[in-house]
Amino acid sequence: MPCVHESNKKDWMKTQNGIIKLHPYCNKCGSVGNISSDRGKKIGYFLIALSRLRKILKDRGYKVSEAQIRLIAKELSSIEDFDDTWWITFSRQKEIFISVVRKYIRVSTDLLESVLNSEWR
Ligand SMILES: [Zn+2]
Known part of the structure; x- marks a missing residue:
């Protein structure tokens, strides 16, 4: 626990x-x-980023499957402390997110950074 x-x-x-x-x-x-001020965010933030990434890639003609999204979401939520916002920083979460996503989808770090950093809710 x-x-x-x-x-x-x-x-x-x-x-x-x-x-x-x-x-x-x-x-x-x-x-x-x-x-x-580098505050961590709850996992929901990253899951929204993921669906946004999927949409961007779709517009560019690259289809990300439901299974890929599920695997990424599963791996992120299995990482202990990933969204323990008591101590984790957003910078650290970004590193983890980027390395996990890139295991399943061939995308550039730049695109992932921009998906995570843009101001949207
Ligand atoms: Zn404690």
Whole structure:
């Protein structure tokens, strides 16, 4: 069972850019919360990105099958902590998403980046 993080403790820790800031950490598992603006997103965000990718490729004449989409979705949801937004960053999720998708669909990293980064809901 994944940890349902709870925190009422903070500690001074270094952020990615080297500045020392107070970070919350989980009382139960001890993992440190992500306080950067690089916030992780729930898996739904990536599944929507996937269907958007499928549509873009279809418009370009490349058909992605339902089975491919299912395999990607299954693999993403099987990765423990993938959408544990307590600590994961969006940058890390993007790396994982891109490597998983590229196992099943031959697309460029650039296209995947643009599908993930564009502002749409
Ligand atoms: Zn925890």
